Amino acid sequence: MFYHSKELQYKARVSRPDARFARLMLEQFGGANGELSASMQYFLQAFACHNPYPEKYDMLMDIATEELGHLEIVGATIQMLLTGATGNLKEVAERGPIFEEEFSKEDFIHAGFANNPQFGVVSGGGPIFSNSNGFPWQATYINANGDLTVDLRSNLASESRAKITYEYLMQFTDDKYVLDTLNFLMAREVAHYQQFEAALEGIKPNFPPGIYQCDPRYTSFYSNNSTDEQPVRAAWNKGRSTQLDEEWNYMGDPRREVLRTQGLTELKAEGSPRTPSSVEAHDKKLGKRRAEEIRSSTPKGEQCWCDYDEEREPVEA
Amino acid sequence: MFYHSKELQYKARVSRPDARFARLMLEQFGGANGELSASMQYFLQAFACHNPYPEKYDMLMDIATEELGHLEIVGATIQMLLTGATGNLKEVAERGPIFEEEFSKEDFIHAGFANNPQFGVVSGGGPIFSNSNGFPWQATYINANGDLTVDLRSNLASESRAKITYEYLMQFTDDKYVLDTLNFLMAREVAHYQQFEAALEGIKPNFPPGIYQCDPRYTSFYSNNSTDEQPVRAAWNKGRSTQLDEEWNYMGDPRREVLRTQGLTELKAEGSPRTPSSVEAHDKKLGKRRAEEIRSSTPKGEQCWCDYDEEREPVEA
Amino acid sequence: MFYHSKELQYKARVSRPDARFARLMLEQFGGANGELSASMQYFLQAFACHNPYPEKYDMLMDIATEELGHLEIVGATIQMLLTGATGNLKEVAERGPIFEEEFSKEDFIHAGFANNPQFGVVSGGGPIFSNSNGFPWQATYINANGDLTVDLRSNLASESRAKITYEYLMQFTDDKYVLDTLNFLMAREVAHYQQFEAALEGIKPNFPPGIYQCDPRYTSFYSNNSTDEQPVRAAWNKGRSTQLDEEWNYMGDPRREVLRTQGLTELKAEGSPRTPSSVEAHDKKLGKRRAEEIRSSTPKGEQCWCDYDEEREPVEA
């Protein structure tokens, strides 16, 4: 169950109307890396944790709920940046200015509505759930795969993209109040990143993500698919791999290697501390353990999501 | 700012796993008329009311927030209907049953994952933000047009569609716990419908939606675009219109009429109590009034969304 | 079967080319609340009425067909607003003006194609089935749910949104001919609204939409999900509800209530004239009646959509 308070988490202000920057800010309202994406992604991931990992559930729901509040901050800022529009659209008999201190309706007849016409002809001067190009938000932006070693990594990436989007946005306004708000929201992405990272580090093992440890013959070669004279040799294709500690097998001419090994089916594993049987044993053991964590927390037969213990005092919000 | 409590608003339960009904329930999770649509629609509409109509803002945010809780109920139910799947997907070395008491992995090899394969290969046994056909949720489902006489009507329609969807869903399960939950959620749509209706009735005038009263020549004719011998004459094309109280002008042969009147430009208004000048006067007056309601509630220049009055005691959630 | 005549229903004219307003008008061509949406929504809803409610079928098809004609008017206007573009794009060896009296190709090299580049590089100077932001029309915009008490309410909302969109559009042009056309199209939405309303009023009962009358315990409470000191009490949460005439049960602290009633499962109905058994009886009776209306109009076994009675004289269009 959710509650709402009328105060925003951060004191969002704007110095003056600015429809153009309102358009840019849509990127964090209804865009791929915006606050709706963040909130809905963590909310969705939380369902699978509810029984087996209640402390991760708590964290995911805390952050999902905070992000909803950020969505509200972004929306409120867009609404304030469009101040003047809604009222003036109502006064149908007048051709006065659309924004305080800014454009007249006459200007708009020739200029369009500050490049996002839907502020004028759809939302009537408020935010829209689309990105800065007018593309509506969609759930393809979010990821939840029922495995925390995957989901938390998805979140590290999501927070990184949200952070850079705020960084870029800050290059396009000089309204100091708006910059303050962007500064706050950007910093929160960095906080969340570290929270997700701490949670991931607390899961052992967490690599490879999921259960299967994967075939050492195929985890350890680099395929040089470029036809260059002077191939690049660097940390990602020489020395040992970052996590599995296998020696990189550099295939300079992949086609020759593919022909030689019957489509890699006869490739030999070398330079790996892992063997097929060690991998298989690990897969079995880890699979059993994870399955057990989940099963033991879920009653058989009839299910109920939560209890309602009246003794517990309702806590203050 | 939002908060979350761990208890669901309604005590959601399931009697047994049922992946097929989980698939159908997606319609209310990530479908066009589902709870995410409802919640985001009212949340989005609320921004434009924040300053001028704070009591409508309160109502929209209350219902938006309650619907978020309904989204959680639907998601929790889907998660419970998929009980068994997540754990069994982890136990990679086994080919045991996927759901408690139900299908074995062997069955699934041949049957797919109860018709929504993404429960198996994407979400790993949890809900997905798509409809029952796997189409991801998108913001095209929601409407907010910066005018309460329009937005509240959009909401009446949305609640009607949500209600019928629950009604249909109830035909496809016999799990009494799930039926109880659907019964609860369906009834809430009917409550919300009446709440929105009361709010619309409190706005005077509210028809036509928006400001313009519209040209009486064109509001009062019915165009019979069917080539039938025995045209239907009924309440929608004879007698007087429901709101503007104009006599219906029935055009039995629209093309003849269009030719006769130079593309309707020479059509005469008849049977209407309204005249061009009464309409124009009304437009001006109403436009001025609505504009004033909005402008008077919005400070000029620098804007701040809310205040933070420490004297006020935080209220209990 | 459909026919087409070369005359537009309304005498659409433009005073001069105006690519910017052409872009805005796309909102009513390929936008969510535009004429294609309206036409296809009523056309789709009509199928379910064909057998049981032929007079509603006639009305839905009349309006769907008229809206197709409106789509044509909007498209023709866009085409005229882009006058000059198509021809000039053909004259590849010249860098003359793109629009009559307006921009030169040189201007366009620096300015883009009046903000919708696809007029230049995709449609070659004609309309596009997308909204004013270039997002293609999609069938997610339309609703048809196989129940007239729902579908007609969807239509009231659709007409309201279409009306406000024309109202907004009129703020962004001063071409008197275009304003005339918008004025005509806007007024027709108001006519259709009242036609659908008359049809809905003719169905008894029509609330709640669908069959189920819904649980009186859950139709009559208001959930205050805001943490405010001074909750708003108004027509939507005090007194009696608009349709079911139940006393509003105001839950000021929903979480406390939820805990007290075991997730609302132990909530008592109060202040309602309806009882569980009266509701159940009503559900059965209404369900039977509606089912009978549909079944009795549909032959068993082999089906044929219509007959071809040569005796009937073909009517004039």
Place this chain on the structure above:
Amino acid sequence: MFYHSKELQYKARVSRPDARFARLMLEQFGGANGELSASMQYFLQAFACHNPYPEKYDMLMDIATEELGHLEIVGATIQMLLTGATGNLKEVAERGPIFEEEFSKEDFIHAGFANNPQFGVVSGGGPIFSNSNGFPWQATYINANGDLTVDLRSNLASESRAKITYEYLMQFTDDKYVLDTLNFLMAREVAHYQQFEAALEGIKPNFPPGIYQCDPRYTSFYSNNSTDEQPVRAAWNKGRSTQLDEEWNYMGDPRREVLRTQGLTELKAEGSPRTPSSVEAHDKKLGKRRAEEIRSSTPKGEQCWCDYDEEREPVEA
């Protein structure tokens, strides 16, 4: 302006309800190559022809209008294939059969709604504007590029795809009435194909599509991007090209050629009857001619789409 008659162009019938085939037929209702796509594509293309090429406009509108009627035939067939569903969904107190002679509600509880759950929980037993996988129709399916030498070729391809879709559909039903209808609709695609082809043949020159004749150095080489020992040499890379009658220049080793010619900038044209100056002259002349065709048919300044000549007798539909 459009009209509608109650009779379908073809006498659509079904032998019995069949929800599974109804799902397949959606491909021609709301699918990429279905009747809505066809109708809207020709309708959209027609706008650009209205002034300069009225006879092509007539053909495009005739076929667009006929295709609308085909859309109606497909929708009517789907509605008939779902006979029984709508009525039974209304009878909420019963768990009788959903379809006449077919599935019981009990079956559906376990089986889903014949694989397209939206027939059950969204449309209430009617057609949906989506394809056989439930993906909503969208305007990305259609093409109109403001040039008949392109548009008519798009139509040849569209008709080909529509034809093969009907051919495939016929493999999946044995209902003789449905087969008759598919047989009719499939044949019409073949008729339309030839109509569009005749129109294209009447335009001279029509290749290359558009105006530019294109650089002979680059129209006449074949790039063998495969690393094969025995390259395929066939009509598409040896002898002369089909339309421009140039000798194919076969590049067996494109990278070597690219290096040799400074990224093809120094490639020489050979084997072509065309020269840079003949091409340029042709471009200029053709561009001028096409521009003139368009300009001469379009008045300058104020525009009106059509006239309304009352003398003309309305023709019979």
Place this chain on the structure above:
Amino acid sequence: MFYHSKELQYKARVSRPDARFARLMLEQFGGANGELSASMQYFLQAFACHNPYPEKYDMLMDIATEELGHLEIVGATIQMLLTGATGNLKEVAERGPIFEEEFSKEDFIHAGFANNPQFGVVSGGGPIFSNSNGFPWQATYINANGDLTVDLRSNLASESRAKITYEYLMQFTDDKYVLDTLNFLMAREVAHYQQFEAALEGIKPNFPPGIYQCDPRYTSFYSNNSTDEQPVRAAWNKGRSTQLDEEWNYMGDPRREVLRTQGLTELKAEGSPRTPSSVEAHDKKLGKRRAEEIRSSTPKGEQCWCDYDEEREPVEA
């Protein structure tokens, strides 16, 4: 398996940064008729040819692979047109120019990012997989129907649209280097068109596309769905049809004809050299032949896509 070389097929250059034209060029990067569409369409069609038509497979893969290289050329050009942006976005403490020789950050605060804000706030100064209106590329743009007589026709249309898009783009830049590149890419579409045409001509019979020859009663009439006094009679509705050589049966009043023939079920074929039995015999024979071509090339039971013959020398790229 694919390889990449660092050299572009064509020596792409730009004279100076130009964010506006970069936006237009997106149409060929992530637009409906752009290079990604072309490449993926031919790649997808190739799978069905792999066994039965290896020489067509070779051609489709050659062109698909070349188009990938064109995608790279377009992307590289966009990247160069945005020169200056990425670096300047990094220098967060400065408000210097965004592009070399062009706009300052201050300009952008007021002007948005050259109309595609995502160049600024999403891609950080690089290409985006969307069209010129910011709509993301999607696979609905491409067609593959498992039949070469259809697929090759789809390709003729695709190449035609790609050609006209380049033609239009050339009207909007005067950068001679960019024009050179567009000139090259446009000419290649014309080359590919002729390659596909040659391949289609080599398939006999290739009309109607697919197997079914279609009912002569329905392939040979023209339906005049316009209510015009002076119907257009032209090559597409008089004389004989282009491919099947049937006499066009002109239905001037389709509704009368439909009523007369019981919904066309009693229509007689006239003027066709084809008869029902000749058609049926043809269908059977052609179906058998095509099925045999496919079956004979595909082993029964276990399948392997290709062999790895080490004897064969790897060829030079």
Place this chain on the structure above:
Amino acid sequence: MFYHSKELQYKARVSRPDARFARLMLEQFGGANGELSASMQYFLQAFACHNPYPEKYDMLMDIATEELGHLEIVGATIQMLLTGATGNLKEVAERGPIFEEEFSKEDFIHAGFANNPQFGVVSGGGPIFSNSNGFPWQATYINANGDLTVDLRSNLASESRAKITYEYLMQFTDDKYVLDTLNFLMAREVAHYQQFEAALEGIKPNFPPGIYQCDPRYTSFYSNNSTDEQPVRAAWNKGRSTQLDEEWNYMGDPRREVLRTQGLTELKAEGSPRTPSSVEAHDKKLGKRRAEEIRSSTPKGEQCWCDYDEEREPVEA
């Protein structure tokens, strides 16, 4: 420029046709986390690296190109799993089996095409660029943000999701050849993960992603948005943060804190080694450095993407 060889990188085989698993495998062909997404994401990211970070460009293009080959492997496997379909769809006069050893056409009339009807009525028995639910691939799946510290993190997440998808797929087939192929492809994701990780580790500093170091007041608090009696305290909200090494400031009652600090504007930073001025200095320095890396590698004025040095010998593929 790209090349193709006819051999797949891995020797893909199938034991027998299996349309149901073909449907599941679509998830890795046209699904969000499939091979097309991976390939296009790295390809897109590479453009921004081309000048300043050529060794990262090489890595990104190598992996993008390898992933294209994986897309081909997945497509080939789907094609083989559908063996029998294409041929049988051609033999229109027969109602024999659709798949070798499997279903007859009669079965399909009642069962649909193994749950993905488009294999039957669209692709004619080949792969489709959509996911396992029939939703077409779209570019919203991919991310490229012009900053390697962000892009490489996006890639770590993408590889994690691709890996788990293969892991899940392996639970749904028992065809040992298909399992071999999945095993290979899954392992490659783990290899790529480590390659991207090594690249990220080589960039210093790489946290926070982008340039801005962010406000220490806001990077270091945890907001407990849950109304729980016993809040969870764990590594993500106590002790020090993972990267910036700041002491977590736990806000147990965020609303109280928000009111106390005027919407957090008066919050004090505590427990951080960083100060506003240290942060600002760092931002400036890092911004300058990154900008310089990019600028110094990009010539001013005219640009050319690559050179064509004929002296260099073409290398073997």
